[in-house]
Amino acid sequence: MNSHTEENYLKAIYKLIEHDTDVVTTNAIADKIKTKAASVSDMLKKLADKKLINYQKYQGVSLTPKGQKVALNIIRKHRLWEMFLVEKLDFKWDEVHDVAEQLEHIHSDKLIAEIDKFLNYPKVDPHGDPIPDVNGKLQLQKSKSLSNFSTGDILVITGVVDHSPAFLRYLDKSGLALGFEIKIKEIIEFDKSLQIMINKKNTLFISLEVAKNILVITK
Amino acid sequence: MNSHTEENYLKAIYKLIEHDTDVVTTNAIADKIKTKAASVSDMLKKLADKKLINYQKYQGVSLTPKGQKVALNIIRKHRLWEMFLVEKLDFKWDEVHDVAEQLEHIHSDKLIAEIDKFLNYPKVDPHGDPIPDVNGKLQLQKSKSLSNFSTGDILVITGVVDHSPAFLRYLDKSGLALGFEIKIKEIIEFDKSLQIMINKKNTLFISLEVAKNILVITK
DNA sequence: AATAAAATTTAGACTAGCCTAAATTTTATT
DNA sequence: AATAAAATTTAGGCTAGTCTAAATTTTATT
Ligand SMILES: [Mn+2]
Ligand SMILES: [Mn+2]
Ligand SMILES: [Mn+2]
Ligand SMILES: [Mn+2]
Numbered sequence: 001m002n003s004h005t006e007e008n009y010l011k012a013i014y015k016l017i018e019h020d021t022d023v024v025t026t027n028a029i030a031d032k033i034k035t036k037a038a039s040v041s042d043m044l045k046k047l048a049d050k051k052l053i054n055y056q057k058y059q060g061v062s063l064t065p066k067g068q069k070v071a072l073n074i075i076r077k078h079r080l081w082e083m084f085l086v087e088k089l090d091f092k093w094d095e096v097h098d099v100a101e102q103l104e105h106i107h108s109d110k111l112i113a114e115i116d117k118f119l120n121y122p123k124v125d126p127h128g129d130p131i132p133d134v135n136g137k138l139q140l141q142k143s144k145s146l147s148n149f150s151t152g153d154i155l156v157i158t159g160v161v162d163h164s165p166a167f168l169r170y171l172d173k174s175g176l177a178l179g180f181e182i183k184i185k186e187i188i189e190f191d192k193s194l195q196i197m198i199n200k201k202n203t204l205f206i207s208l209e210v211a212k213n214i215l216v217i218t219k
Numbered sequence: 220m221n222s223h224t225e226e227n228y229l230k231a232i233y234k235l236i237e238h239d240t241d242v243v244t245t246n247a248i249a250d251k252i253k254t255k256a257a258s259v260s261d262m263l264k265k266l267a268d269k270k271l272i273n274y275q276k277y278q279g280v281s282l283t284p285k286g287q288k289v290a291l292n293i294i295r296k297h298r299l300w301e302m303f304l305v306e307k308l309d310f311k312w313d314e315v316h317d318v319a320e321q322l323e324h325i326h327s328d329k330l331i332a333e334i335d336k337f338l339n340y341p342k343v344d345p346h347g348d349p350i351p352d353v354n355g356k357l358q359l360q361k362s363k364s365l366s367n368f369s370t371g372d373i374l375v376i377t378g379v380v381d382h383s384p385a386f387l388r389y390l391d392k393s394g395l396a397l398g399f400e401i402k403i404k405e406i407i408e409f410d411k412s413l414q415i416m417i418n419k420k421n422t423l424f425i426s427l428e429v430a431k432n433i434l435v436i437t438k
Numbered sequence: 439a440a441t442a443a444a445a446t447t448t449a450g451a452c453t454a455g456c457c458t459a460a461a462t463t464t465t466a467t468t
Numbered sequence: 469a470a471t472a473a474a475a476t477t478t479a480g481g482c483t484a485g486t487c488t489a490a491a492t493t494t495t496a497t498t
Contacts, residue, residue: 005455026476039456041477046454058463058476088307089333099327106325108318114308224485245446258486260447265484277446277493440498447492454484462477468470 002052004105007074008033009043010052013063014071023060072136078104079125079132080115086126087119093126094168127168128159128178128215143215146182147192147208155182159215167213174204181219221271223324226293227252228262229271230323232282233290242279291355297323298344298351299334305345306338312345313387346387347378347397347434365401366411366430368437374401378434386432393423400438 002010012032016024026044030037048055052067063071081103085091091099113134116122123139124130130139143158157180160167171177175198185203186195192208206214221229231251235243245263249256267274271286282290300322304310310318332353335341342358343349349358362377376399379386390396394417404422405414411427425433 003454027474035455036457037476038458038478042455045477085330085333089330089337091329091333095329099325099330102325102327106318106321108321110310110314111304111308111318114304114310118308222484246444254485255487256446257448257488261485264447441496442498443494443496445492445494447490449490450488452485452487455482457482458480460477460479462475464473464475466471466473468472 001107002050002070005043006047006050006052007070007105009040009047010063010067010071011074011078013053013061014068014075017062023062025060029061069136072132072138074104076132076134076136077106077112079129080112080119080122082125082127083119083122083131084115087122092168092172094165094172096126097163097165124159126178127163128157141215143217145212146194146214146216147211149184149216149218151184151187153184154219155184155216156180156219157182157214158217160213161215162213170210171214174206175202176204176214182216220326221269221289224262225266225269225271226289226324228259228266229282229286229290230293230297232272232280233287233294236281242281244279248280288355291351291357293323295351295353295355296325296331298348299331299338299341301344301346302338302341302350303334306341311387311391313384313391315345316382316384343378345397346382347376360434362434362436364431365413365433365435366427368403368435370403370406372403373438374403374435375399375438376401376433377436379432380434381432386429389429390433393425394421395423395433401435 009029012029013024016028016032026037026040029044030040033040044053044055044061047053047061047067051064052070053061053063055061078100081100082093082096085096085099086093122131128143130141132138141159145161146155149155157176157178159178160171176182181199183197183200184194185197188194192211193205194208194211195203195205197203228248231248232243235247235251245256245259248263249259252259263272263274263280266272266280266286270283271289272280272282274280297319300319301312301315304315304318305312341350347362349360351357360378364380365374368374376395376397378397379390395401400418402416402419403413404416407413411430412424413427413430414422414424416422
């Protein structure tokens, strides 16, 4: 069994590698976990001993298949718990993260299987992120940032890049939510800010920064 | 905020004092927590510093009002989670304890309030134990052990003393559950074992040992 | 009241995780 | 290729929580 702390390291490494590089640096992990590089070095030695990561001093780290499985299981639990909080209890999507950070470390295969069943086997979490299956298989996301599209494009919101409560509440306030349709009415030349139409009803102006953090697929 | 470990010590102290004495000994705590007396002594010093227990060397411990509040809150969470597992997920009453031991340490007032609401504010847990309210107020139990009653008495099962999976499964197998009616048909002189009638339908023989572990109220 | 037994605490050591400061290695720049 | 800068690791130390063995205190028994 892995400790709470080890699980957090593995998840951090997974997330840092996920999109970008093939190995991740000590400093990047330290940043992510909000700890110091020296502490990370210590932990990397331990995780390497347990065959959870590939690690050679000074050369960066990657997850072994075994480590990846652990990481994906933590992510699975995190996302299922978030879904539970939003769907079954009265949590908003900006309130779930911190609690899920704790719940993801509860050890019980039966519990997570039952929660999955209770939620009717959801495929994505409240932020549109895919939920890995029991075997750690992950649906790959074909969504792209709204900032990649052009005037006239009709899109559906499928996720967010920034998961901060501040950003999520801004979306709420602006009338934006997962599944909503967006049509790009105009892109302002000067600063690339956008005028969009939401669900064929309301017009909204958003900055490029905001657009970058909204994930969409073409309708 | 108190650590996972501190919470477990406070809960153990609460439970040891609950019925019996006014103070609890170091060894009793060590037994309960499955740790050594020396470790308990260390922790008692810490809990006393935090004003969670009354403690003078060699003289036993009791909880301060502050410590009692923490203990009761952990017990509240434990029992609500057990109720959730049984009522909303497909857990049996003999399967919930270990998971609830983990879940009781999740820190989130909103979460536990929502679970309470979701369950429609239950008063007792799946084992018939009362659930403390948000302020740590506890319904006192007027139930007594089945071994205290006599031939002809008609009773209702309200709880159990032994919470072990083995005992709980034995009750399942014997057709006994909370809320069921029991009529004592006969008490065998020799070993005080009982013949009982369950819900006016089935007859069952149980040992004195089993009777001691079944809590009932008179109908 | 003295002594033996039991309970409890203290001493000293260990592991997990974390830290700062110093040493080492890698990478970037001249 | 040499040197400077940045990244990383190591050294040494700290806290929480645990343990064994030794010392101390309380309780039980003579
Ligand atoms: Mn999250
Ligand atoms: Mn999420
Ligand atoms: Mn329990
Ligand atoms: Mn219970």
